[in-house]
Amino acid sequence: MANAFSKWITSTLLLMATSHAFGGLRDDIPWKATDPLFGEALFEFYQGADFSAITRLTAAQKTGALSQPKDESDLLLGVLYLSYGMPNSAQEIFSRLADKASSRRTQNTAAFYLARILYRQGQILKAEKLLSATDGDLPDALVKERDRLLVDVLATMKRFQDADKLAAQLDGNSVASYYSRHNLAVAEIKYGDKEHGMVLLGKLGALPFNTAEARTLEDKTSLALGYAHLQARDAEEAKAHFNKVRLDGLLSSKALLGTGFAEIALGQRQRALVPWMELQKRDIRIPETQEAMLAVPDTLFKLESYKEALAHYQRAVSAYIDEKTQIANAIAAIRAGKLHKNILHQHAIDEGRWRTTLQKLPPSPETRYLPWLLEIPAFQQAVTLYRDTLTLLITLQAQRTHPAAQSLSGRIETALAETQTTAQKLESQLQQIAIAELERRMQRLESYLVQANLAVAELYNHAAARGDE
Amino acid sequence: MRPVIRTIALFFGLLTGSTALQAENIPSLVDLDNQVQSLKKTVLDINRDLLILDETARSPEKNRVVVFLGMDRMPRFDLASVELKLDGKIVSTRAYTAEETAALQRGAIHRLHLGVLGPGEHRLEAVFAGTTPGDDQYHRKASLALKKETRAMRVMLNIFDPLQNESPEMTAKEIP
Numbered sequence: 001m002a003n004a005f006s007k008w009i010t011s012t013l014l015l016m017a018t019s020h021a022f023g024g025l026r027d028d029i030p031w032k033a034t035d036p037l038f039g040e041a042l043f044e045f046y047q048g049a050d051f052s053a054i055t056r057l058t059a060a061q062k063t064g065a066l067s068q069p070k071d072e073s074d075l076l077l078g079v080l081y082l083s084y085g086m087p088n089s090a091q092e093i094f095s096r097l098a099d100k101a102s103s104r105r106t107q108n109t110a111a112f113y114l115a116r117i118l119y120r121q122g123q124i125l126k127a128e129k130l131l132s133a134t135d136g137d138l139p140d141a142l143v144k145e146r147d148r149l150l151v152d153v154l155a156t157m158k159r160f161q162d163a164d165k166l167a168a169q170l171d172g173n174s175v176a177s178y179y180s181r182h183n184l185a186v187a188e189i190k191y192g193d194k195e196h197g198m199v200l201l202g203k204l205g206a207l208p209f210n211t212a213e214a215r216t217l218e219d220k221t222s223l224a225l226g227y228a229h230l231q232a233r234d235a236e237e238a239k240a241h242f243n244k245v246r247l248d249g250l251l252s253s254k255a256l257l258g259t260g261f262a263e264i265a266l267g268q269r270q271r272a273l274v275p276w277m278e279l280q281k282r283d284i285r286i287p288e289t290q291e292a293m294l295a296v297p298d299t300l301f302k303l304e305s306y307k308e309a310l311a312h313y314q315r316a317v318s319a320y321i322d323e324k325t326q327i328a329n330a331i332a333a334i335r336a337g338k339l340h341k342n343i344l345h346q347h348a349i350d351e352g353r354w355r356t357t358l359q360k361l362p363p364s365p366e367t368r369y370l371p372w373l374l375e376i377p378a379f380q381q382a383v384t385l386y387r388d389t390l391t392l393l394i395t396l397q398a399q400r401t402h403p404a405a406q407s408l409s410g411r412i413e414t415a416l417a418e419t420q421t422t423a424q425k426l427e428s429q430l431q432q433i434a435i436a437e438l439e440r441r442m443q444r445l446e447s448y449l450v451q452a453n454l455a456v457a458e459l460y461n462h463a464a465a466r467g468d469e
Numbered sequence: 470m471r472p473v474i475r476t477i478a479l480f481f482g483l484l485t486g487s488t489a490l491q492a493e494n495i496p497s498l499v500d501l502d503n504q505v506q507s508l509k510k511t512v513l514d515i516n517r518d519l520l521i522l523d524e525t526a527r528s529p530e531k532n533r534v535v536v537f538l539g540m541d542r543m544p545r546f547d548l549a550s551v552e553l554k555l556d557g558k559i560v561s562t563r564a565y566t567a568e569e570t571a572a573l574q575r576g577a578i579h580r581l582h583l584g585v586l587g588p589g590e591h592r593l594e595a596v597f598a599g600t601t602p603g604d605d606q607y608h609r610k611a612s613l614a615l616k617k618e619t620r621a622m623r624v625m626l627n628i629f630d631p632l633q634n635e636s637p638e639m640t641a642k643e644i645p
Contacts, residue, residue, distance in 0.1 A: 032576060036537040036625060036644070039578025046572035051513070058517045067645075086506045378498055385498075385505045392505075392512050399515055404522035408515055415511045422504050429498060 024176075025083045029109065029139045031076065035060075038068040041076060050084040051395075071101045078113060085388060087117045098130070108134040112146050119153055128153045144171055148180050155184040160192040164200070175214065178204065182221055189228050198228050219244075219251045226258045235265035253279060253288035260295060269299050280312075284323050285369065287444070293319060294448055297455065306459060313456045320449045326368060327442045333365035334434050340427045342366060344383060348390035369438060379433045386426040392419050524583060532585040533621040536561070536593070537644075540573040541629040546607075546637055547600040548573065548628065553582055554594040560584055581626065591615040593641060595626050601635045613641040 026046060033039030037060035044053035057077055060066040066073055078093035090113065097110035115130040131150045138146060147166055154163035163184050170177040181204060188197030204221055226241035239262040245255035256275040263272035276299070279292035297312035333339070343366065347354040361367040373379050396416045399405055405412060528534075538551060548570045553561040561582040565573070573579060593615055598608040613624065625644045630637045 030576075033539075033578055036535075036539070036578045036580070036623065039537070039539065039576065040580050042575070043569070043572050043577035043579050046575055046577050047568050051516070054513050055516045055520055058513065059520045062517060063521060084509065086509050088503065088506045089510055381498060381502070385501055388505050388509070392508055395512055395516070399512075399519060402519050402523070404519050404526060407522070408518055411511070411515055415508065415515065418504075418511075419508050422501065422508060425497075425504075426501055429501060 024141075024145070025079050028141050028145070029075075029079070031072075033068070035066055035068040037066050038073055038076070041080070045076070045080060045083075050080055054080045054084060069102075071097060071103065071106050075101075075106055075109060078110065082113060082117070085384075087120070091117050104135070105137045105139075108138045109142060112138065112142055112149070115153075116149060119149065119156075124153055124156050128157060144174070145176075148174075148177055151180045151184055155180075155187045158187070158191050160184070160188050160196075164196075167200075175217075178214075178217065182217065182224075186224055189224070194228070194232065198225065198232070201225050201228070215246065216250060219246055219249045219255075223251050223254055223258070226255065226262070230258060230261055230265065233265070235262040238262045238265075253282060253286050257288045257291060257295075260292070264299070269303050273299055284319050285372070287441075290320070290323075290445065290448055294451060294455075297452075301455070301459070306463060310456065310459045313452050313459065316452045317449060317456065320445050320452065324442060324445050324449070326365070327438050327445070329365040330368050331435055331438050331442075334431055334438070337427065337431070338364075338366040339434060340386065340430060343370070344386055344430065345390065348387070349394050351387070354387075369434075369441070373434050373437060376433065376437060379430065379437070382426055382430045382433060386423065386430060389419055389423040389426060393423065528583055528585045530621050531619045532587065534582070534584055534586040534615075534617065534624070535580060535621070536582040536595075536624045536626065538573070538579045538581045538626045538628070539576075540570075540627065542574045543628075543630050543635070543637060544574070545602050545635055546630070548597060549599045551581060551595060551597045551626070555584070555586065556591050557594075586615075586617045586622070588617050588619055591617055593624060595639060595641060597628055597637075597639055599637075601637070603635065607637075609637065609639050611639040611641040613643070615643065 026048075031038075031042055033042055037056070041053045041057035041060070044050070044056060054077065057066075057073060057080065061073060061077075074093050075097060078090045078097070081087070081090035081093065094110040094114040094117070098107055098114050101107045101110060111130045111134050115127040118124075118130070119127040128150070131146060131153060134146060136143065148170055151163050151167045151170065154160075154166065167181050167184050170180065172178075181200065185197045185200035185204070188194070188200060190197075201221055201224055222241045222244040226238045226245075229235070229238035229241060239259055242255045242259040242262060245251055256279040259275040260272040260279075263269070263275075273296060276292040276296045279286075279289055280296055282289045284290065293312070293316035297309040297316065300306075300309035300312060342364070343358070343361065346357055358370070361370065374383070393416070396412055396419060400409070400412050400416070534555075536553060540548065547567070548565045550562065550564045552559060552563075563579075563581055565579075569579065591614075592612065594610060594612045596608055596610040598606070601607045611626065615622065615624070623644050625642055627640050627642075628637050629640070
């Protein structure tokens with residue numbers, strides 16, 4: 001199981017890496033440097049060194065040494081801010097350029113990026129207005145991206161017919177397009193024409209690429225179709241989709257649970273036990289395993305296998321009690337600050353090494369639930385911000401010792417104090433999110449425990465009524 | 470006996486990532502995000518000012534000479550290094566990684582040298598080395614006579630393939 005959790009962490013970290021940094025930015029626009037100082041910023045940008053690129057570009061702008069047209073250098077600066085996780089600063093620049101840039105192409109490009117930021121902020125109507133107003137005068141890579149973003153926006157607005165039309169024209173070979181079409185289908189199942197959504201999801205078909213991320217996405221599609229068919233009371237079809245989910249994949253526990261539901265819906269209690277018994281052998285931290293530990297004896301009871309049901313319930317009670325102790329220990333460790341001290345604070349300026357460390361964490365109360373914590377969007381965001389803050393602290397400490405720092409020492413010391421305060425607030429936020437999640441786990445287990453104990457009592461009553469020993 | 474707990478509707482929440490703890494539902498996290506963005510801006514501004522102060526201290530405007538390197542797109546050429554001499558003295562030797570070469574081939578420009586040079590006549594010589602499909606020790610050089618006055622001077626070295634036959638050359642010229 002350790003290997004599975006390592007894969008889980010890798011996959012979640014991949015999501016984190018793309019969550020605040022808007023993806024694809026380095027290939028969006030075919031930049032042309034007419035000034036070497038602009039070209040220097042590109043040199044850093046193309047290698048992923050956004051901090052250095054912004055420093056170079058803003059220094060050239062401030063000294064007035066830059067001959068590149070201002071709209072172009074501002075556009076690059078906006079893209080750099082976006083890439084470096086500063087959408088607020090990027091938004092200011094793109095707003096100005098979308099209104100007042102001298103060329104239509106720059107206006108459109110800025111409007112596209114602005115719409116992307118607004119969409120993330122949940123300002124859907126404004127994003128839609130901007131995207132609809134952009135004409136075809138955009139860099140090639142952004143024409144496709146604009147359409148894809150518009151599909152996401154229209155799906156969020158529940159304008160499914162418009163979104164469907166546009167989605168049909170998206171590039172079938174791109175991962176991002178596949179995501180958009182997947183999300184549109186799921187949104188349609190949730191909020192629109194459920195049957196049409198299922199057809200769309202079914203039409204996604206095989207992916208034209210074969211990466212771990214793509215395989216997970218395929219599993220996600222099969223799972224979504226499985227549950228959608230289950231909800232539509234088509235258990236046979238549901239089962240077929242659940243069976244497509246890879247058994248060694250991250251979503252297999254959800255698929256096994258669903259397969260059991262499908263069998264129950266088909267009146268096949270005995271067969272429902274097969275996936276659920278497999279599931280209950282898995283790690284107790286997996287919520288579906290906890291659920292299966294009740295579902296199995298519940299089904300055995302209905303099959304009148306009372307002794308077996310009792311044994312399974314008793315095993316569940318014991319496992320739940322042990323797991324509650326583990327959760328309590330994890331909460332205590334996190335309250336003591338061990339999560340950020342022992343894990344999140346490590347290798348502050350070396351993201352690669354940190355990610356490797358995360359995949360090989362020694363077992364401890366504070367690390368026990370990390371894969372699940374890292375799946376929570378708020379926790380992911382707080383970790384990203386915390387890591388950013390640690391990098392800023394290290395940068396400020398380096399700036400403090402720079403030979404030219406004397407005249408800037410006041411600014412550096414103020415920034416250091418503010419960054420330290422923000423880091424502490426983030427530590428507290430991370431603790432709160434983690435503890436809230438663990439308390440939810442605890443409550444769920446307590447509820448399961450009550451149900452299991454009641455079931456044991458009921459089984460004894462039942463046995464007494466039957467005159468069993 | 471108990472009903473099966475999990476509801477299918479809840480599952481769709483999981484698929485689209487709408488878990489109970491979405492980032493936007495936590496106002497303090499939005500505030501902290503804004504604070505971190507603002508701190509990034511502060512640190513970047515300090516870094517920009519340090520860079521300007523540092524470069525001004527190292528090479529005052531009137532004596533400054535800056536040499537840049539650019540390169541045309543040549544997918545089958547791997548740049549290994551560039552050596553720069555001013556008045557016969559090596560002032561810069563730079564090895565390039567594959568990522569740096571790729572950046573240059575996309576139109577980025579590298580600052581090879583920032584230094585000082587007194588007024589008068591000078592000579593710049595540059596040699597680049599790399600690998601072409603037919604030669605793994607390929608090298609060429611370029612030179613330029615410079616007349617330095619009392620203002621900053623910028624020189625651009627450009628590696629390109631004039632005959633499109635995978636035999637890159639280098640030019641050196643003063644730019645405004």
